Amino acid sequence: xxxxxxxxxxxxxxxxxxxxNETFEAGKINLIIGPNGAGKSTLIKLISGLLQPNSGSIxxxxxxxTKNELAQSRAxxxxxxxxxxxxxxxxxxMMGRYPHFDSVPTKKDKAACEEAMxxxxxxxxxxxxxxxxxxGEKQRVHFARVLAQIWYPxxxxxxxxxxxxxxxxxxxxxxxDFMYKIVELLEQxxxxxxxxxxxxxxxxxxxxxxxxxxxxxxxASGDKFSVLTSENIRKTYQLNPTIHHLERExxxxx
Numbered sequence: 001x002x003x004x005x006x007x008x009x010x011x012x013x014x015x016x017x018x019x020x021n022e023t024f025e026a027g028k029i030n031l032i033i034g035p036n037g038a039g040k041s042t043l044i045k046l047i048s049g050l051l052q053p054n055s056g057s058i059x060x061x062x063x064x065x066t067k068n069e070l071a072q073s074r075a076x077x078x079x080x081x082x083x084x085x086x087x088x089x090x091x092x093x094m095m096g097r098y099p100h101f102d103s104v105p106t107k108k109d110k111a112a113c114e115e116a117m118x119x120x121x122x123x124x125x126x127x128x129x130x131x132x133x134x135x136g137e138k139q140r141v142h143f144a145r146v147l148a149q150i151w152y153p154x155x156x157x158x159x160x161x162x163x164x165x166x167x168x169x170x171x172x173x174x175x176x177d178f179m180y181k182i183v184e185l186l187e188q189x190x191x192x193x194x195x196x197x198x199x200x201x202x203x204x205x206x207x208x209x210x211x212x213x214x215x216x217x218x219x220a221s222g223d224k225f226s227v228l229t230s231e232n233i234r235k236t237y238q239l240n241p242t243i244h245h246l247e248r249e250x251x252x253x254x
Contacts (some may be wrong), residue, residue: 001025002047002160002192007056009042016042017216020056024209026158026192029182031203033196034213035237040196041079043213044164047194048076061158071099074160075146079168083130089141090126093117096149112151116144119181135169143178153190161185163195167202175199179206204228204250212236224250 007020017039024030032040045051047058049070060070075096083092093116097109117123120143125133130141143166150159161182167175179202185191197203203210203224210227212220214236220227233241233252244251 001061001158002194003059003061004047005057005059007043007046007053007058009039009046009051009053015216017046017053020218022211022218022221024192024194027186027189028193028208029186029206030192030194030209030211031197031207032194032211032213033198033200033203037215038213039216040213041164044076044078044162044194044196048074048162050076060160068099071149073150073154073157074162075149077142077146077161077163077166079164086129086131088126089122089128089130089133090117092130092141093122093144093148096145096147099149108152112148113144116148116151117141119147120144136171136174139166139169140174140178147185150191153188158190158192159188161191161193161195163193165196165198167197167199175202182206200228200233200252201250204252228252 002024004020004022007017008015009017020043032043034040042051046053090113093113094105094109097105097112101109114123117126120140122137122140122144125137125141130138133141146161150161153159167178170178182193183206186193207224210222210224211218212227212232219236220232228243228250230241230243233239239254242253244253
């Protein structure tokens with residue numbers, strides 16, 4: 001579990017996030033939504049340790065006590081996937097294993113990379129120059145990299161996958177393919193997933209818990225039925241939605 005306790009962040013006199021209280025549980029897809037400027041990416045950076053809060057705290061329930069131990073159980077996919085030097089794909093994926101070895105990767109590290117590449121269907125790209133790939137291919141390689149980092153279960157602890165807009169650059173097929181792969185991974189109950197999405201219908205389909213941010217505050221939290229209401233969408237996005245409750249689907253149109 002990850003717990004936010006009165007979490008606030010500001011830059012100079014501008015408040016970006018204010019008094020956030022929230023919990024994210026393992027075994028669930030926890031998705032953060034909200035309009036541009038709501039503070040979603042800043043919150044992801046705080047949870048992943050790239051930024052430090054001005055006040056409040058972020059508590060992890062795992063056993064990690066040092067930055068390196070946390071890096072062995074917490075993987076982060078940021079929005080920026082560009083790499084400006086010509087590495088091969090398998091070298092990019094191996095970067096995910098850096099917290100697990102000093103200088104030379106072990107057989108276990110190599111196996112994690114091979115299995116993660118196979119899981120995300122990029123094994124055939126292993127010897128390709130990363131810079132020659134399409135945006136979607138690069139994104140899938142980075143999926144393999146971050147999953148390789150936390151590929152193996154942690155003894156008596158949790159693993160954390162934190163993602164900022166992971167579906168950027170992907171066509172519709174791979175957007176759904178990725179989300180179904182996350183559902184498959186969550187069969188391992190000690191995995192905790194937090195992600196930022198913009199697509200409300202994808203959020204409704206896959207999220208176990210939704211956190212709605214607006215102007216730096218949490219305005220709603222819970223399942224899709226309690227968060228993705230007409231009133232919440234209208235107030236947050238300035239749009240008038242039509243919500244269709246179908247037999248097996250929850251669809252929002254505008």
